Amino acid sequence: MRWSETCLSEQLGIDPGKELQQLYLRILRQDPALTLDPPVLATEPAAVKHNLPAQVTSFNGRDWEMIEVREMITEHRLVTLVGGGGVGKSRLAVEVAQNVLDDFPDGVWLVELPPLVQPGITAQSLAKALSLGEHPIVPLEEVIEDRLKRKKRS
Secondary structure (H helix, E strand, O other): OHHHHHHHHHHHOOOOOHHHHHHHHHHHOOOHHHOOOOOOOOOOOOOOOEOOOOOOOOOOOOHHHHHHHHHHHHHOOOOOOOOOOOOOHHHHHHHHHHHHHHHOOOOEOOOOOOOOOOOOHHHHHHHHHOOOOOOOOOOHHHHHHHHHHHOOOO
């Protein structure tokens, strides 16, 4: 308490009040009323299982495309949708991904690819989405392939 009094006095120009002095004495006496049990979490916090953006609009139509993409996802760990800009590839991917979240306990990840003007940009984009770093010996494509092979499906 003397150290605290000195700090309060020298640095703030105040003296500890009566309440602080009483609290200090209760701490010294190990007053059981001051003991707090640590908070108990009902469950462990859930790990993030996707990076899907929230959708603020409804999704209508394209049932055939949704079925086709969903079938591709059940057969392959990595599915790429290609097409012209603005045709709804990303929106379709997000809609399908949200519908299959429960089928993939390790998660579903959306990777938006920039225009393919640089060699290796696809692998770099995938690695970033999967939080993978570069390996000093193993090529990045093999690191990605290994990670995807280990992911679970229900």
